[in-house]
Amino acid sequence: MQEMSNDFKPFSKKIAIFYGGKRSKHLRLVQKAAEKMGVELDLISYNKVGFRINDELRITNYEWKKYEVIFFRTTGKHWEEVNLVVDWVKRNNPKCKIVDPLVLKGRPSDACKAWQMVELTRHGIEVPRTIYGSLWTLYEFSRKKSNFEKAGFSFPVVLKGSSGDRGINVFKADNLAQLERLVRQLRRSEVEEGRRYMLQEFIPNNGDYRILVLGGKVLGAVRRTSASSDEFRNNFSVGGKVEVVMVPESIKKLAIRATKICGLMVAGVDLVCRGGDWHRPVIWEINKGPQFWGFMQATGIDVPAEIVKFLVSL
Numbered sequence: 418m419q420e421m422s423n424d425f426k427p428f429s430k431k432i433a434i435f436y437g438g439k440r441s442k443h444l445r446l447v448q449k450a451a452e453k454m455g456v457e458l459d460l461i462s463y464n465k466v467g468f469r470i471n472d473e474l475r476i477t478n479y480e481w482k483k484y485e486v487i488f489f490r491t492t493g494k495h496w497e498e499v500n501l502v503v504d505w506v507k508r509n510n511p512k513c514k515i516v517d518p519l520v521l522k523g524r525p526s527d528a529c530k531a532w533q534m535v536e537l538t539r540h541g542i543e544v545p546r547t548i549y550g551s552l553w554t555l556y557e558f559s560r561k562k563s564n565f566e567k568a569g570f571s572f573p574v575v576l577k578g579s580s581g582d583r584g585i586n587v588f589k590a591d592n593l594a595q596l597e598r599l600v601r602q603l604r605r606s607e608v609e610e611g612r613r614y615m616l617q618e619f620i621p622n623n624g625d626y627r628i629l630v631l632g633g634k635v636l637g638a639v640r641r642t643s644a645s646s647d648e649f650r651n652n653f654s655v656g657g658k659v660e661v662v663m664v665p666e667s668i669k670k671l672a673i674r675a676t677k678i679c680g681l682m683v684a685g686v687d688l689v690c691r692g693g694d695w696h697r698p699v700i701w702e703i704n705k706g707p708q709f710w711g712f713m714q715a716t717g718i719d720v721p722a723e724i725v726k727f728l729v730s731l
């Protein structure tokens with residue numbers, strides 16, 4: 418990887434960023450940063466993608482063929498469009514760089530937490546003790562005390578959606594009765610939205626870390642602490658406090674490695690340290706297309722500008 422700063426030439430790249438849902442504050446900041454730097458960058462909603470079979474791919478209002486870098490910031494519910502666009506680009510514009518490797522593989526499940534837990538473990542990186550399965554399976558497993566204890570589990574446990582972010586799908590159960598209640602509540606999302614869940618050991622902590630990785634480098638790190646004693650989630654989105662922090666080199670290396678293993682280039686790595694010990698890191702998850710509002714406020718780093726510089730450097 419070359420130094421971004423030396424490598425950086427304004428006007429040198431035409432970039433497209435695809436996104437689903439609303440055009441977020443984050444995306445608008447990235448666009449503004451590009452404008453300031455004189456970089457041509459278009460934000461393209463998946464709703465603007467359309468084409469006739471056997472005809473040219475069209476993206477409403479955009480001259481899509483000119484793009485040299487395409488970043489799929491969100492993929493979520495849009496894997497069909499993602500794969501169709503990627504195939505088209507590979508055939509018709511093979512020089513175009515596509516971010517991230519995960520997108521090129523085209524396996525939606527690789528964007529989920531369960532797959533990350535498996536891959537990180539396979540590479541000797543610690544993650545919380547985890548069981549994946551239907552809510553019913555997870556409940557049955559917990560109900561049989563001998564199973565549960567043999568596998569090293571005890572209450573409290575965390576029940577976590579394999580997809581989802583911002584703490585929205587992360588729950589804690591202090592005992593079997595609470596777990597049963599949660600399972601009953603969440604069954605609907607399992608059936609109607611096809612969500613899948615994981616059961617995890619609860620790792621007590623007084624805060625965790627978010628490390629921003631861009632193209633094999635650490636941009637910075639923050640420590641997050643939950644809003645109150647009855648909230649266990651440290652996410653900024655659920656009121657967590659965020660402060661800038663210096664992390665040791667070993668943690669930076671780990672974050673970079675984990676990001677690569679998960680097929681990402683632009684990522685927010687969430688991790689905790691058992692007993693607050695830097696030598697005992699455990700990875701919560703690797704976020705694709707991370708939110709960076711809290712991070713930016715705490716560190717003063719101009720994340721949108723860094724993202725643009727990184728995309729230009731490709």
Ligand SMILES: Nc1ncnc2c1ncn2[C@@H]1O[C@H](COP(=O)(O)OP(=O)(O)O)[C@@H](O)[C@H]1O
Pocket residue numbers: 545575577581582583584585586587617618619620621625649650651652687701702
């Ligand atoms: N196994 C766990 N034990 C204790 N706290 C957890 C556990 N898993 C997640 N958390 C808490 O919930 C937060 C969100 O979890 P995370 O896996 O990062 O999902 P999300 O994608 O919603 O951010 C973490 O930052 C942490 O505070």
Ligand SMILES: [Mg+2]
Pocket residue numbers: 583584652687701702
């Ligand atoms: Mg997280």
